[in-house]
Amino acid sequence: MVLGFVGAFEWAHQWWGPLSWLVLLVFLVGTLAEAYDRRLARYVLASGWGVLALFWVSAIYQFVFDQKSITEGIAVVAAIPLSLYVGYLLASGRDRLIVVSRAVAxxxxxxxxxxxxxxxxxxxxxxxxxxxxxxxxxxxxxxxxxxxxxxxxxxxxxxxxxxxxxxxxxxxxxxxxxxxxxxxxxxxxxxxxxxxxxxxxxxxxxxxxxxxxxxxxxxxxxxxxxxxxxxxxxxxxxxxxxxxxxxxxxxxxxxxxxxxxxxxxxxxxxxxxxxxxxxxxxxxxxxxxxxxxxxxxxxxxxxxxxxxxxxxxxxxxxxxxxxxxxxxx
Incomplete structure (x- = not known):
């Protein structure tokens, strides 16, 4: 069962590369959209945080099981719900988080x-x-x-x-x-x-x-x-x-x-x-x-x-x- 659990994260790790580029694309689009339509930018960036959460899922195998890093492992696991929460807050109208999203971009x-x-x-x-x-x-x-x-x-x-x-x-x-x-x-x-x-x-x-x-x-x-x-x-x-x-x-x-x-x-x-x-x-x-x-x-x-x-x-x-x-x- 444990091997199957680890294997699932190893499978997810194959998407690390594509997801990393997708994160960059979505956050850049959202950042550029801010100059034209702040409401649109908010929702694009909120979706970007969802993609970022998926990226952190794909990173679990590397930092937790492969590198056995305590600090980075904890950070990656914690980043998943935090990314989803930021996306939720942003979609709900907390526009101050746009500057945080811009920092990610x-x-x-x-x-x-x-x-x-x-x-x-x-x-x-x-x-x-x-x-x-x-x-x-x-x-x-x-x-x-x-x-x-x-x-x-x-x-x-x-x-x-x-x-x-x-x-x-x-x-x-x-x-x-x-x-x-x-x-x-x-x-x-x-x-x-x-x-x-x-x-x-x-x-x-x-x-x-x-x-x-x-x-x-x-x-x-x-x-x-x-x-x-x-x-x-x-x-x-x-x-x-x-x-x-x-x-x-x-x-x-x-x-x-x-x-x-x-x-x-x-x-x-x-x-x-x-x-x-x-x-x-x-x-x-x-x-x-x-x-x-x-x-x-x-x-x-x-x-x-x-x-x-x-x-x-x-x-x-x-x-x-x-x-x-x-x-x-």
Whole structure:
């Protein structure tokens, strides 16, 4: 029965790609329609949230069963009812959520091309790999970087990696050679897209928007390289063999993979959440207009209205997004 349950999500995962493009299409159409017919835009965007819920269903297998990610798994599962609820609120006339929908459109427009188009994705992975390798070298790590599947015949990973991936190859005495692969999820572009959407969705002077974006992207880039170095070093040298029996039984991994699970799936992801909250605060200080998106997100989560401007001691200018003023039609 359990295998059948997992198999259903594995089947749904095949629609991940088509649904990701459909999400982008519907949200872009709704965002463009806002300039001509706000009522039409509301219903198009509401349907977009329904499509987004289906996308999250297709993502369950990857994050929950394949990657065994606690943070991302919980987020994906929670995103399904939340997406449906946002669509319901929007269709019911809460027009302030249009700006949140616009943030999704911008974020998706940033992330999806990097994820799907090789001429953008491959150089990004190479740059992140090179910078991670440079920092590891400064720490005195002994490794080599392998492109694609060019591993020694007897030391390749259990599952083949994509040709465009780059892998750090560590030789540890007494342990089978350990590999840590840099893939799209290791580039930080997902977090950058979130803040790109947040900043791009609101109406504010371009100079302040660019400044906030530059600060957010810069911080994310540095922290992401630090994250990759931490995971690669901890896993490659087996530095985090913490509660191995518990980790092996909980995540279904072998003893060598314990350090990776602790470094990536537990510590790095937990710290990433804290970092995202801190970066959000910095962006709010630089671009208070984004508070309309944050306030609406809190409303969806709690059902209560919030005025964070006074709480955070920030002021927005008169060019604040008109979607902040709720209207019905």
């Amino acid at each position: 911008v974020a998706w427009l940033i992330y999806l091309p990097f994820s799907a188009l090789p001429f953008l994705r491959n150089p990004l992975i190479s740059i992140v790999t090179d910078q991670t390798a440079a920092v590891l070298s400064l720490l005195g790590a002994d490794f080599e970087v392998i492109a694609g599947n060019n591993f020694p015949a007897d030391l390749g990973p259990a599952e083949p990696v994509e040709p465009y991936h780059k892998t750090f190859f560590f030789h540890v005495p007494g342990v089978r050679a350990i590999s840590y692969t840099i893939m799209m999820a290791c580039t930080g572009v997902g977090s950058m897209a979130i803040f790109g959407g947040l900043i791009g969705a609101v109406r504010a002077p371009l100079a302040r928007k660019l400044r906030a974006l530059a600060v957010a992207v810069g911080i994310i880039w540095v922290l992401n390289i630090a994250r990759n170095v931490f995971i690669a070093y901890s896993f490659g040298y087996q530095r985090l063999q913490v509660f191995p029996e518990f980790v092996m039984s909980t995540f279904g991994v072998n003893r060598v993979e314990v350090s990776y699970i602790v470094a990536d799936r537990i510590l790095a992801q937990f710290l990433s959440v804290i970092a995202l909250v801190a970066i959000t605060y910095i962006v709010i200080k630089l671009l208070p207009e984004v508070l309309v998106v944050v306030e609406e997100a809190l409303y969806v989560l709690t059902g209560s209205e919030y005025d964070l401007r006074s709480a955070l001691d920030v002021e927005t200018r008169d060019d604040r997004d008109p979607a902040h003023h709720e209207e019905t039609a």
